[in-house]
Amino acid sequence: MDFLNAIVALANFVIIPATVYGSQLALGALGVTLIYGILRFSNFAHGDTMAFGTMVTILITWWFQSMGINFGILPTALLALPFGIAITSLFLLGTDRVVYKFYREKKSEPVIFVIVSLGVMFMMNGIVRFIIGTGDQRFADGERFIISTREFKAMTGLQEGLAIRFTQGITVVTAIIVVAALFYFLNRTRTGKSMRAFSDNEDLALLSGINPERVVMVTWIIVAGLATIAGVLYGLDKTFKPFTYFQLLLPIFASAIVGGLGNPLGAIAGGFVIAFSEVSVTYAFKKVLGYLLPESLEPDSLVQLLSTDYKFAVSFVILIIVLLVKPTGLFKGKSV
Amino acid sequence: MSQTTAHAPASSNTLRLWLSTAVVALLIIGTGMFQSWNLALVIVNMGLISAIMALGVNLQWGFAGLFNVGIMGFVALGGLATVLVSMPPVEEAWQVAGIQLISGLLMGVATIVVAIVAAQKIAKARTRNITVVAILVVGFVLYRALFDPAVGKIEAINPAQFGNIGGLNLPIILAWPVGGLFAAAAAWVIGKTALGLRSDYLAIATLGISEIIIAMLKNEDWLARGVKNVIGLPRPVAYEVDLQRDPGFAETAANLGIDVTTASTLYVKFSYAFLFTIVLVILLVLAQLALKSPWGRMMRAIRDNEVAAEAMGKNVTARHLQIFVLGSAICGIAGAMMTTLDGQLTPGSYQPLRFTFLIWVMVIVGGSGNNYGAVIGGFLIWFLWVQVEPLGNWLMQLITSGMEDGALKSHLLGSAAHMRLFTMGLVLLLVLRFSPRGLVPEN
Numbered sequence: 001m002d003f004l005n006a007i008v009a010l011a012n013f014v015i016i017p018a019t020v021y022g023s024q025l026a027l028g029a030l031g032v033t034l035i036y037g038i039l040r041f042s043n044f045a046h047g048d049t050m051a052f053g054t055m056v057t058i059l060i061t062w063w064f065q066s067m068g069i070n071f072g073i074l075p076t077a078l079l080a081l082p083f084g085i086a087i088t089s090l091f092l093l094g095t096d097r098v099v100y101k102f103y104r105e106k107k108s109e110p111v112i113f114v115i116v117s118l119g120v121m122f123m124m125n126g127i128v129r130f131i132i133g134t135g136d137q138r139f140a141d142g143e144r145f146i147i148s149t150r151e152f153k154a155m156t157g158l159q160e161g162l163a164i165r166f167t168q169g170i171t172v173v174t175a176i177i178v179v180a181a182l183f184y185f186l187n188r189t190r191t192g193k194s195m196r197a198f199s200d201n202e203d204l205a206l207l208s209g210i211n212p213e214r215v216v217m218v219t220w221i222i223v224a225g226l227a228t229i230a231g232v233l234y235g236l237d238k239t240f241k242p243f244t245y246f247q248l249l250l251p252i253f254a255s256a257i258v259g260g261l262g263n264p265l266g267a268i269a270g271g272f273v274i275a276f277s278e279v280s281v282t283y284a285f286k287k288v289l290g291y292l293l294p295e296s297l298e299p300d301s302l303v304q305l306l307s308t309d310y311k312f313a314v315s316f317v318i319l320i321i322v323l324l325v326k327p328t329g330l331f332k333g334k335s336v
Numbered sequence: 337m338s339q340t341t342a343h344a345p346a347s348s349n350t351l352r353l354w355l356s357t358a359v360v361a362l363l364i365i366g367t368g369m370f371q372s373w374n375l376a377l378v379i380v381n382m383g384l385i386s387a388i389m390a391l392g393v394n395l396q397w398g399f400a401g402l403f404n405v406g407i408m409g410f411v412a413l414g415g416l417a418t419v420l421v422s423m424p425p426v427e428e429a430w431q432v433a434g435i436q437l438i439s440g441l442l443m444g445v446a447t448i449v450v451a452i453v454a455a456q457k458i459a460k461a462r463t464r465n466i467t468v469v470a471i472l473v474v475g476f477v478l479y480r481a482l483f484d485p486a487v488g489k490i491e492a493i494n495p496a497q498f499g500n501i502g503g504l505n506l507p508i509i510l511a512w513p514v515g516g517l518f519a520a521a522a523a524w525v526i527g528k529t530a531l532g533l534r535s536d537y538l539a540i541a542t543l544g545i546s547e548i549i550i551a552m553l554k555n556e557d558w559l560a561r562g563v564k565n566v567i568g569l570p571r572p573v574a575y576e577v578d579l580q581r582d583p584g585f586a587e588t589a590a591n592l593g594i595d596v597t598t599a600s601t602l603y604v605k606f607s608y609a610f611l612f613t614i615v616l617v618i619l620l621v622l623a624q625l626a627l628k629s630p631w632g633r634m635m636r637a638i639r640d641n642e643v644a645a646e647a648m649g650k651n652v653t654a655r656h657l658q659i660f661v662l663g664s665a666i667c668g669i670a671g672a673m674m675t676t677l678d679g680q681l682t683p684g685s686y687q688p689l690r691f692t693f694l695i696w697v698m699v700i701v702g703g704s705g706n707n708y709g710a711v712i713g714g715f716l717i718w719f720l721w722v723q724v725e726p727l728g729n730w731l732m733q734l735i736t737s738g739m740e741d742g743a744l745k746s747h748l749l750g751s752a753a754h755m756r757l758f759t760m761g762l763v764l765l766l767v768l769r770f771s772p773r774g775l776v777p778e779n
Contacts, residue, residue: 042536044405099765111403111535115700116768118405118693122761125689129754246688250547253540301484305476309555316544320529323541327533 001158006291008152008160013287018279019272020168020237023175026271027230028248029255030182030264031223037199037262038219039100041113045121046227046252051128051245052091053228054235057084058132058139065141073143074170077232084232089224095120096220104216121246128242137240140167160291167236178229179268182222186264191218199262247312251278254315258322260329269330274315282308353708353776360715367723374598377605379722384612385674387714390698391619391707392666398705398778399632400659401639403539406526408691409546410664412553413522414515414671415681419560421511422570423503428493429558430501433486437501437558440483447475490558500561509572512615512672519668520661522549527660532653538660546692553683560681567680573607576600608677615673616711619666623707635659636705667695689757694721697764703774712776720763721756728755 028050035043043049060080070076099120103113145151146169149161186192191214198205198215206212231245238244255274259266284302293299306313322329364383368376389407396402451471458464491499522545530541554563579585579600589599626632638645638652646652675681694717702713732752739745767774 042539044539102769111401112768114403114536114539115696116765118696119761119764119768122689122693122764123758124761126754126756126758126761129757130751133751134754247547250540250544254544257537257540307555309551310548312544312547312551316548319544320541323529323533323537327537
């Protein structure tokens with residue numbers, strides 16, 4: 001019984017939150033890695049792209065709610081999501097046309113692109129704060145729990161409860177659907193194949209008649225989709241706050257690099273590696289160990305390796321280890 | 337290149353330099369005349385500090401093409417140095433847990449050193465990995481066992497006032513070079529890992545370290561009281577109250593026709609400006625000498641063509657590490673100066689957009705690769721940063737003046753402050769696009 005309680009506690013506080021967070025990071029890292037593969041720069045504006053997409057979705061959600069439209073037990077934000085993606089796509093395509101295209105035609109160095117993306121980040125940040133403010137926004141509605149602690153306890157008779165929130169379920173399901181669709185697109189469709197060809201060898205792709213502007217356009221649209229979905233899922237699961245999204249940049253980059261920049265499969269693996277390490281290093285294992293160990297050995301302290309304030313340090317340390325040991329990442333990314 | 341063509345861009349640069357200096361001077365004098373001299377001096381003082389930060393970043397970016405997005409972290413380390421150098425020590429904390437704390441910290445350092453040595457000395461991969469992990473795990477447990485109780489004891493001492501270890505009670509000016517050393521040490525660790533890999537990796541690694549440094553400052557209460565802030569840092573210059581009490585000062589002020597309160601605040605700000613100018617001039621002269629020396633030429637050669645420089649026998653990674661450490665140290669010095677000027681360390685106030693990205697705008701706008709350009713950029717952008725907010729408010733009032741009162745109007749008025757992020761991004765993009773070499777281009 002104690003053993004089951006330990007497993008339930010572990011699932012409730014580590015496995016489920018980490019899986020959910022990992023899905024969100026994986027979606028974010030996929031966006032970063034696609035930009036890196038096709039446009040060949042690290043996009044520092046990605047966190048703020050997520051914030052922008054989420055903001056648009058929130059505004060549409062509020063509009064829907066004011067008209068009395070809802071999605072039953074699911075959050076209304078899911079209904080608003082397609083519109084959010086569409087507007088974010090337009091916005092990113094506009095940025096590409098006005099800002100990035102010039103440097104692409106000039107064949108500027110990647111680091112110039114990175115600085116340009118900083119400028120874009122500044123402006124997006126300003127726009128988001130201007131429109132929705134800097135505070136916390138909660139926009140999740142619908143049912144709260146798929147299974148609540150009390151129901152679980154009544155069902156199993158265990159001491160420990162297990163709660164799965166709707167937003168958590170939605171996150172994982174959406175992530176699976178999106179990733180499956182993305183991989184189908186990249187591996188099976190003509191446009192997807194041309195994107196991969198362009199990413200592998202630009203000159204060869206151009207020679208075989210692939211239109212680079214079209215590839216770039218499709219990439220931005222997909223990135224807008226991924227960023228908005230990742231942002232909305234994160235916001236539903238926690239709350240929406242522009243500054244938090246900026247801070248997500250570090251774990252997202254860490255995920256993409258750990259998996260191997262430019263490699264979509266790596267981005268997903270990296271997201272989960274970062275999420276699981278972050279959650280398990282900052283979780284206090286006192287409770288779990290309390291169930292597992294005999295009473296005499298029970299720990300007095302919290303058995304928490306690092307306080308939650310240092311969760312960024314976890315992604316950072318993993319990043320450093322990967323850079324030292326295997327700079328190309330777990331799955332071979334493009335890297336020098 | 338013939339003598340005349342080589343001379344032409346240099347002289348047009350000189351012209352641009354004088355023109356932009358004149359513009360900045362006019363802007364500041366204008367502020368003094370139309371707003372207040374007090375505000376003008378406030379802008380000058382932070383402008384001097386910003387110029388020093390921009391000088392440091394220009395060293396890294398303009399000389400070597402290194403992309404550092406962790407400026408905030410190095411600046412904050414400088415701030416930490418002021419507390420550790422200038423505050424009086426909390427005697428009780430040292431009596432209760434001093435030895436324990438130090439041995440804990442030494443344990444932590446020893447663990448890392450032993451692990452690194454083991455990783456280098458043991459040849460067989462599997463034995464090495466197991467040994468290193470074992471050393472780290474055992475070391476970490478010992479470190480926590482020594483360190484945690486010490487921290488607990490220290491933080492329990494009169495937490496409303498202290499709860500930290502205090503400092504060395506030395507003059508605060510000494511904190512400026514110490515801040516530089518702190519930043520240099522952090523930069524060395526980062527540079528050692530991330531340099532020599534692709535350029536974006538350095539960017540991400542520096543972004544990470546700066547977030548961690550801020551998290552550390554916020555949470556390690558024993559070190560500098562965390563978010564409870566350290567206030568009342570000693571000053572390197574006189575206090576207004578003392579000046580006002582001084583009959584000689586009052587007399588001079590009366591002779592100049594200024595009332596004594598205003599005179600004392602202006603005097604204090606002038607003293608700071610004087611100190612900061614000395615530091616700026618020293619660093620600027622050093623940077624100019626470095627730029628013109630064989631070392632500076634080598635740096636630019638590496639920047640412009642790494643492969644060729646490497647083929648000429650230059651150790652690119654080692655030179656990059658050198659300049660990265662130097663540039664970060666300058667940011668650390670500036671950070672210590674800024675905290676000295678504020679008179680308090682408030683870890684909550686370090687924002688990456690303000691302390692990292694704004695400095696980047698300064699460097700790019702000023703002219704990357706040109707030290708004078710970086711200084712001018714520092715002043716100009718700082719001036720804009722301060723003045724755009726009232727300007728934005730005014731503009732927004734103008735726009736909304738025709739609207740009837742309501743939620744939209746108050747929202748627009750309330751959000752006007754965020755426009756300066758937008759403006760800074762716009763300035764950065766416009767300069768990069770239409771004048772990528774900046775106001776005062778590299779010679």
